[in-house]
Amino acid sequence: MAVGQRAPHRNRVIAGRAVTSETWKQLRQRWQERLPTECPRCSLLIQPWDIWDLDHVGEPVALGGRTTDIRPAHRACNQRAGGELTQAMRQLGQAVASGKAAQRPWLLLPPP
């Protein structure tokens, strides 16, 4: 990659494809004009003055981000969801590596 070129932001993915920051900005702008809207993570309203991110509601970017359902979520809610996913994936990786996943797959289920 040439100096000065920037890789597409890893979270700017729509339907599994990286999009330009311009496309992303336009999508954000359209949502900004439609606030308040319900946060898909906590169900509270996102107000125009709140700090929010465009959130991949259907499928997280870490798992491919093939969703087209991208809408605002509170930044705190979005980051919390991302952290939980990261932790779940780490635990799954450890379970698979240690052989636990094959022996006792129910251990991978989240606690009730």
Ligand SMILES: [Zn+2]
């Ligand atoms: Zn929220």
